[in-house]
Amino acid sequence: MRVAGFLLLLAGWAIVLSAAALLKPSAARAAFVLAGVGVEALGLVLAVRSYIAPKGDRG
Amino acid sequence: MTEAAGVLCFAMILLVPFASLGLALMNTGLGRSRSAAHAMLTALCIVATAALVFFICGFCWAGATGRAAHSINIAGKLWNWSGAEAPFFGGLPLDGSTPSLVALLQMLSVGLAALIPLGAGTDRWRLAPACVSAAVMAGLTYPLFAHWAWAGGWLAQLGPLYGMGRGYLDAGGAGCIQVIGGLTALCIAWILGPRRGKYGASGMPAAIPGHHTVFVLLSCFLVWLGWCGLNSAGAMLFAGVAPGTCVLIVVNTTLAAGLSALAAAAITRARFGRPDASLCANGWVGGLVASSAGCAFMAPAVAALTGLVAGALVTLSVEWIDLYLGVDDPGGSISVHAVAGVWGLMALGIFGRVPAGQWLAQLTGVATLFGFVFPLTYTSNWLLNRFLPYRVSQEGEWQGMDLHELGAGAYPEFVIHREDFTQR
Numbered sequence: 001m002r003v004a005g006f007l008l009l010l011a012g013w014a015i016v017l018s019a020a021a022l023l024k025p026s027a028a029r030a031a032f033v034l035a036g037v038g039v040e041a042l043g044l045v046l047a048v049r050s051y052i053a054p055k056g057d058r059g
Numbered sequence: 060m061t062e063a064a065g066v067l068c069f070a071m072i073l074l075v076p077f078a079s080l081g082l083a084l085m086n087t088g089l090g091r092s093r094s095a096a097h098a099m100l101t102a103l104c105i106v107a108t109a110a111l112v113f114f115i116c117g118f119c120w121a122g123a124t125g126r127a128a129h130s131i132n133i134a135g136k137l138w139n140w141s142g143a144e145a146p147f148f149g150g151l152p153l154d155g156s157t158p159s160l161v162a163l164l165q166m167l168s169v170g171l172a173a174l175i176p177l178g179a180g181t182d183r184w185r186l187a188p189a190c191v192s193a194a195v196m197a198g199l200t201y202p203l204f205a206h207w208a209w210a211g212g213w214l215a216q217l218g219p220l221y222g223m224g225r226g227y228l229d230a231g232g233a234g235c236i237q238v239i240g241g242l243t244a245l246c247i248a249w250i251l252g253p254r255r256g257k258y259g260a261s262g263m264p265a266a267i268p269g270h271h272t273v274f275v276l277l278s279c280f281l282v283w284l285g286w287c288g289l290n291s292a293g294a295m296l297f298a299g300v301a302p303g304t305c306v307l308i309v310v311n312t313t314l315a316a317g318l319s320a321l322a323a324a325a326i327t328r329a330r331f332g333r334p335d336a337s338l339c340a341n342g343w344v345g346g347l348v349a350s351s352a353g354c355a356f357m358a359p360a361v362a363a364l365t366g367l368v369a370g371a372l373v374t375l376s377v378e379w380i381d382l383y384l385g386v387d388d389p390g391g392s393i394s395v396h397a398v399a400g401v402w403g404l405m406a407l408g409i410f411g412r413v414p415a416g417q418w419l420a421q422l423t424g425v426a427t428l429f430g431f432v433f434p435l436t437y438t439s440n441w442l443l444n445r446f447l448p449y450r451v452s453q454e455g456e457w458q459g460m461d462l463h464e465l466g467a468g469a470y471p472e473f474v475i476h477r478e479d480f481t482q483r
Contacts, residue, residue: 006434006437006438009429009430009433009434010430010431010434012426012429012430013426013427013429013430013431014430016422016423016426016427016430020217020221020223020423021133021134021136021138021221022134025221025222025223025416029419030419033419033422033423033426034422036426036430037422037425037426040426040429040430044429048384051249051384051385051386052383052384052385
């Protein structure tokens with residue numbers, strides 16, 4: 001889950017970069033950038049969840 | 060830059076070490092008394108290591124606007140992705156010119172960035188691995204992003220090349236210094252795990268209060284001074300503002316910090332019945348962090364509002380990270396630097412006196428911090444931890460970092476272990 005999270009972070013960044021480089025200034029470009037950030041948010045959630053120890057196992 | 064502006068900028072840069080001193084003192088005060096000397100020594104070693112590594116190779120990638128750089132052609136446009144300087148500041152005239160001031164400011168600010176993760180690793184992060192981690196930041200992650208944002212790199216060019224406002228703006232280093240430091244702090248906290256005794260069998264976190272509240276609150280004044288210098292010098296060098304704008308910058312920095320601390324005091328008063336000193340200090344620094352990005356591009360009222368929101372975000376996220384994510388961050392570094400830094404970057408894009416489309420450039424910068432810098436930082440620290448274990452042994456943690464790693468305590472004339480009074 002952790003690896004998948006970090007891969008999603010990279011994938012989201014790639015979407016953001018592609019949108020910036022390939023699309024002209026428009027609502028579509030903003031939407032693609034937001035979509036990329038959404039993918040990153042998903043990756044962050046996965047990475048964070050992989051580190052949340054079950055209660056009782058912490059410490 | 061005129062000679063007078065150069066002198067003012069140099070004077071402002073000389074204030075930056077106060078920010079490092081303040082953070083070191085705050086991290087020490089928020090940790091246990093049996094690790095206090097270790098925390099201060101580690102801070103000193105981290106600043107030294109970061110400055111040395113940046114001098115040796117960091118500036119090669121970081122570079123400065125208008126100097127040699129590597130570019131690639133993407134869809135007919137040049138993407139400037141790395142500096143191309145010589146090692147050891149080779150070819151850089153250290154004579155008060157703009158590139159020399161840029162190099163000096165970055166050499167000091169990379170130490171500040173490298174200090175931030177120490178707040179998350181307090182009481183359990185060994186000295187040598189902390190220095191190696193600082194070296195990785197100073198030689199790899201910080202210089203790359205600093206070039207993109209501050210030295211005419213592709214993020215800074217998003218405006219001219221792609222019509223995103225003025226391109227990614229970050230006058231005082233909310234992203235380059237604070238978010239990079241805050242995300243590294245999260246990586247370090249994950250890799251180290253929580254302090255022993257932090258989470259009980261039920262999973263509920265125990266409060267481990269800092270050992271010196273006076274240190275923590277004193278450090279607020281020191282970081283304030285440092286931040287005024289950092290924001291002013293950064294705005295002149297990286298955003299090209301006139302020297303007279305420094306007055307606006309200091310006003311904005313002060314208002315943001317003040318409102319943020321007051322918000323933290325009000326929220327903790329409402330939630331716990333009394334204001335919490337350490338959270339108020341965290342709020343103060345969070346306001347400073349949030350002010351960094353837009354200090355030169357915001358009206359004072361907007362800067363105050365930015366600080367107010369930062370104070371609320373920091374106060375609530377400290378508890379959330381501790382309670383729900385199970386991340387033990389004694390210094391609150393993740394909330395103070397990463398959360399408030401991201402908020403500051405976006406507040407500039409939304410509320411600042413900037414052209415249309417600026418928010419998209421700021422969002423692209425934030426996406427780069429999370430999508431590139433964060434995985435790179437985690438991977439490099441995870442690998443280092445395999446070869447050079449970051450965490451002190453169980454015995455060392457019980458004994459305290461001072462005795463275990465340094466052989467002497469910070470307060471030898473005080474009895475600091477409760478166990479000594481316990482009848483067996």
